[in-house]
Amino acid sequence: MTEVNGLHLAYRGLVAGLAAGWVWVAIALAGLLAAGSDPLATTRGLGNGTAGSGLISALAVAQVTAGGIGLLFAYFFARYFTVRGTLATAAPAFALLCWFGAAYVVDGSWPMTRLAVMTFAALAYGVMLGGGVPTRGEVLRRVPPQSAGSPST
Numbered sequence: 001m002t003e004v005n006g007l008h009l010a011y012r013g014l015v016a017g018l019a020a021g022w023v024w025v026a027i028a029l030a031g032l033l034a035a036g037s038d039p040l041a042t043t044r045g046l047g048n049g050t051a052g053s054g055l056i057s058a059l060a061v062a063q064v065t066a067g068g069i070g071l072l073f074a075y076f077f078a079r080y081f082t083v084r085g086t087l088a089t090a091a092p093a094f095a096l097l098c099w100f101g102a103a104y105v106v107d108g109s110w111p112m113t114r115l116a117v118m119t120f121a122a123l124a125y126g127v128m129l130g131g132g133v134p135t136r137g138e139v140l141r142r143v144p145p146q147s148a149g150s151p152s153t
Contacts, residue, residue, distance in 0.1 A: 002141075009139045010075040016132025017070015021063050024125040031117035069098055070129055078133045087135055092126030 032039035040051045046061070047053025073094050081087040099122035103115060110118075 004079045004136065005139045005141050006075060006079070009079055009134065010071050012139070013074020013078065013129075013133050014067050014071040016074070016129050017067045018063060019132060020070065020125045020128035021066025023128050024066060024121045025059065025062050027121040027124050028118060031120065032114065035113040035117060037111070037114060066125065069095070070133070073129060074133045079136060079139070082136045084135055087133060088127070088130040091130030091133065092123050095122045095126030095129060098122070 029039045040055055043054035043058040044051060045054065046057035047055075073091060077090065077094065078087060081090065096119070099119060103110075103118070
């Protein structure tokens with residue numbers, strides 16, 4: 001057993017990732033609307049061809065992905081951060097790394113404004129994730145003090 005409560009850390013990462021996922025969706029939709037493009041155009045292929053079913057499917061995919069990224073970041077990386085500043089720097093970097101991996105799959109088929117909006121949304125997601133994931137000191141197990149008795153009891 002380690003000194004870090006991994007389940008508590010993973011749960012807090014999942015919750016922070018889900019909350020940050022809604023921020024990502026809001027920024028992406030508002031940014032694409034402000035850029036003059038249809039934010040629901042790419043979601044039509046996810047559902048049964050209608051904008052409504054595609055949006056619901058896209059929200060589900062975004063939440064599963066955002067929660068998974070938050071959980072993975074918290075469980076595998078955040079357990080080593082003891083200072084909030086380094087955690088707040090590492091989370092946006094991790095989110096941008098995940099987004100750049102996804103953007104590589106898109107392979108330049110999106111216009112530059114859409115990529116810029118999505119990159120900004122990923123950066124905001126990372127900032128929210130860094131603020132929501134606890135530091136190492138917040139998830140350490142509290143070991144009860146040893147009694148003065150013999151070591152065998």
